[in-house]
Amino acid sequence: MEILKVAFVTPGAYAVPSPRGGPVERVVEKVVPLLASSVEARIYGRTARGLPKRERWNGADCIRYPAADKSAYAERVLRSLAAYRPDIIQVENRPLLVRKIRRRMPGARIWLSLHSTTFISPPYLGPKMTRACLRMADRILVNSEYLASQVRARAPETADKIRVNHLGVETDRFGVLDPDAERHRRGWGDRRIVMYVGRLIPRKGVHHLLAAMPRLIRDVPNVLLVIVGSAFYGSSYRTPYVKRLHKMAKPFAKHVHFQPYVSHLEIPGWFAMAHAAAVPSDEREAFGLVNVEAMASGVPVVAARSGGIVEIVEDGVTGFLVEREHLTQGLADRLSQLLRDDPLRERMGRMGRERALSRFTWAHTAQRWLEEAGIVAQHRP
Incomplete structure (x- = not known):
């Protein structure tokens, strides 16, 4: 049987692999190696210090180009694709690149893997261009039913092209550390810890979480809110919004700890410390990897009832969904x-991990991708 050649084109924002990369690159980093025994996989990404411009990595060829100039990056990828002639070109989260490839390679089989609504919404793309780009894709892979509904709303004629493929978690890294040991290591052995992990931008809703702290401190005097993240991946720069969050936290500084950006490799240790995870994101949250990472860690999630989160967190079973109003x-x-009901918290934590594992x-993500490509998983020599 002939092996399919598949090219995965990342946006060029971060390298693959990279512990400081964003969620788009992380998905490619985790899924493609699981496909590599069944397809001839090639990953296009940006260069980074310590990484060669070309290498064989976890069963896939990685080709890296400088990406400071996005147009030059796209042009180099296009030239390589034209020479390589893959059976499937999967473009990660950049609909405009689908349009460029279609114009250069009219007969190519192009899949668009969408990770959020960001690049199918203003100011990145207007409605007319969004619809044109979506129509040019042969398949549109999305990570939630919510995101599928957003694509259909923008381009109804693409409905039969859309496939939902939920994302995953590394269950061999999350939920394997000793929570008490991790808390004591930080000097937080006597605290009840609420964990937030993610970017510090308005739509992630951290200000709502801080606004809830006076009531939470009254009910649980030893509560500690741990906020892990920064405004940008790989940076601790304080934007006006981040400064606002610090100002909000100042009256109860003993109950809030800000931990600037940390590598994704360290996140399992932070979730291990948590008694509960908070995800107060707005309605545009397409999926939210932190939800499944918390659940895989055995930590119940309290999240806004928004976007794709409702497909992950089972209200009243693995945590609670809160109305945005x-x-x-x-x-x-x-x-x-x-925080006050240990049996409830422990039961929800167990149910959450079971849901994440199952x-x-x-x-699971890789297997669904192979099924969509019409491939029976196989092990190549």
Whole structure:
């Protein structure tokens, strides 16, 4: 049987692999090696210090180009694709690049893997161009039913091209550390810890979480809110919004700890410390990897009822979903409930890990991709 040649084109924002990369590159980094025994895989990405311009990595060929100039990066990828002539070209989260490839290679089989609504919305793309780019893809892979609905709303004629493939988690890294040991290592052995992990940007809703702290401190005097993340991947720069968050936290500084950006490799240790995870994102959250990472860690999640989160967190079973109209009050109520009720918290933590193991692993994601490509998983010599 002839092996399919598949090219995965990342945006050029970060290298693959990279512990400081964004979620798009992380998905490629985790899924492609699981496909490499069944396809001839090639990853296009940006150069980075310590990484060669070309190498064989985890069964895939990695080709890296400088990406400071996005147009030059795209042009180099296009020339390489034209010479390589893959059976499938999968473009990661950049609909405009689908249009460029289609114009250069009219007969190519092009899949668009969308990770969010960001690049199918203004100011990145207007409605007319979004629809044109989506129509040029042969397949549109999305990570949630919510994101599928957003694509259909923008280009109804693409409905039969859309496939939902939920993302995963590394279950061999999350949920394997000793929570007590991790807390004591930080000097937090006597604290009840609420964990937020993610970017510090307005739509992630951290201000709602901080607004809930006075009530939470009253109910749980030893509570500690740990905020892990920065405004940008790989940077600790304080934007006006980040400064606002620090100002909000100042009256109860003993109950809030800010941890600037850390590598994704360190995240399992932070979730291991948590008694509960908070995800107060707005309605544009397409999936939210932190939800499955918390669940895989055995940590119940209190999240906004928004976007694709409702497909991950099972309300009342693996955590709680809070209505956005009453987000601050709901966060305070549900987090307080979990921190004061050990049997409930432990039961939800167990159910969350079981759900993550049974539905949200990278192996599941890779298997669904192979099925969509019409490939029976095989092991190549």
